[in-house]
Amino acid sequence: MSETMKAAVLTRFGGPDAFEIQSLPVPSFGPRQVRVRVHATAINPLDYQIRRGDYVDYVSLPAVIGHDVSGVLEAVGADVTEFAPGDEVYYTPKIFGGAGSYAEVHVADVHLVGRKPRNLSHVEAASLTLVGGTVWEAFVIRAALRLGETILIHGGAGGVGTIAIQVAKAIGARVITTARAREHDFVRSLGADDAIDYTSTDYVDAVHTLTGGRGVDVVFDTIGGDTLTRSPLVLAPLGRVVSIVDIAAPQNLIEAWGRNASYHFVFTRQNRGKLDELTKLVERGLVRPVIGAVLPLERIGEAHEVLETGSRGGLRGKVAVDVSAEAAIMIPPLAAAA
Numbered sequence: 001m002s003e004t005m006k007a008a009v010l011t012r013f014g015g016p017d018a019f020e021i022q023s024l025p026v027p028s029f030g031p032r033q034v035r036v037r038v039h040a041t042a043i044n045p046l047d048y049q050i051r052r053g054d055y056v057d058y059v060s061l062p063a064v065i066g067h068d069v070s071g072v073l074e075a076v077g078a079d080v081t082e083f084a085p086g087d088e089v090y091y092t093p094k095i096f097g098g099a100g101s102y103a104e105v106h107v108a109d110v111h112l113v114g115r116k117p118r119n120l121s122h123v124e125a126a127s128l129t130l131v132g133g134t135v136w137e138a139f140v141i142r143a144a145l146r147l148g149e150t151i152l153i154h155g156g157a158g159g160v161g162t163i164a165i166q167v168a169k170a171i172g173a174r175v176i177t178t179a180r181a182r183e184h185d186f187v188r189s190l191g192a193d194d195a196i197d198y199t200s201t202d203y204v205d206a207v208h209t210l211t212g213g214r215g216v217d218v219v220f221d222t223i224g225g226d227t228l229t230r231s232p233l234v235l236a237p238l239g240r241v242v243s244i245v246d247i248a249a250p251q252n253l254i255e256a257w258g259r260n261a262s263y264h265f266v267f268t269r270q271n272r273g274k275l276d277e278l279t280k281l282v283e284r285g286l287v288r289p290v291i292g293a294v295l296p297l298e299r300i301g302e303a304h305e306v307l308e309t310g311s312r313g314g315l316r317g318k319v320a321v322d323v324s325a326e327a328a329i330m331i332p333p334l335a336a337a338a
């Protein structure tokens with residue numbers, strides 16, 4: 001009799017109730033793959049974008065989705081030499097490349113898999129892989145952010161932003177970030193030097209004031225639209241912009257020409273290298289995941305709702321899923337009160 005595993009299966013494109021908990025066969029693995037007992041996963045905007053049907057051409061139903069894993073190796077393929085059963089690992093499964101992480105067991109190509117930081121729980125580690133890998137790719141591989149430079153990080157209180165602030169500070173940059181006023185103490189506690197309330201202040205004017213008219217060396221765009229089109233207005237000469245959001249329509253970036261600006265568009269690539277670098281920062285105490293909610297796999301739809309509601313429900317940072325938990329471990333204050 002074949003082994004089975006519990007999984008949250010996306011059965012149709014739609015609302016948070018589009019998932020069903022099912023028992024599926026445990027997947028087989030190849031010679032350069034590993035089989036992982038998933039302890040925790042996390043929710044990303046990509047997950048609810050897939051769920052509601054934004055990527056119908058890339059995901060065929062029924063599907064197990066999910067883009068963060070922290071767990072323990074159960075078995076390794078015949079040609080895997082870098083890990084052994086019992087090792088604790090964390091990684092992002094290949095995006096649009098097979099089954100995701102909303103399940104008790106996941107099979108991955110070994111080159112995706114990194115050793116879990118020793119000082120993080122599985123829930124914390126799972127909250128880091130996709131957002132941390134994206135930030136590393138944006139700051140280190142693309143923008144080449146340097147000690148002493150100034151960066152504008154949009155959306156500093158979000159899943160990506162909370163890690164971006166910490167990584168930029170670890171690099172030695174001055175950080176200006178945008179967030180609602182009530183989140184300013186929080187983003188400062190992560191290391192931000194200055195915070196701009198994007199709901200009441202024009203961030204272009206604010207950056208102009210904060211930098212004495214010079215502008216910033218790097219803009220990290222986690223929002224899209226205005227934050228991309230107006231990015232040249234906040235850039236210092238030879239500045240760089242990294243955008244991680246879908247570009248839904250043609251953009252006019254003519255102002256960027258006069259500043260000799262460089263633009264980078266990132267759809268994060270998965271590999272172990274970035275995770276190993278993040279692990280060093282985490283184990284030195286320079287970066288720590290920020291978790292605003294932890295729910296069990298059975299409540300995956302609710303976990304999606306919590307992320308989609310965002311700070312209106314009192315969420316800060318990531319929504320994580322403890323795969324073996326039976327009840328919610330942490331719910332944001334306003335969602336809990338509702």
Ligand SMILES: NC(=O)c1ccc[n+]([C@@H]2O[C@H](COP(=O)([O-])OP(=O)(O)OC[C@H]3O[C@@H](n4cnc5c(N)ncnc54)[C@H](OP(=O)(O)O)[C@@H]3O)[C@@H](O)[C@H]2O)c1
Nearest residue numbers: 045046134155157158159160178198244266267268310311
């Ligand atoms: N390309 C890639 O590889 C990649 C990887 C990861 C993420 N992403 C994308 O990056 C985006 C952010 O992801 P996330 O995980 O950080 O999402 P998130 O956890 O939902 O955080 C988004 C944050 O942005 C804030 N915000 C909303 N509108 C804003 C504005 N106009 N100015 C400043 N801040 C604003 C939100 O605050 P409130 O809740 O207060 O509104 C929230 O704190 C998503 O679109 C996601 O799909 C792309």
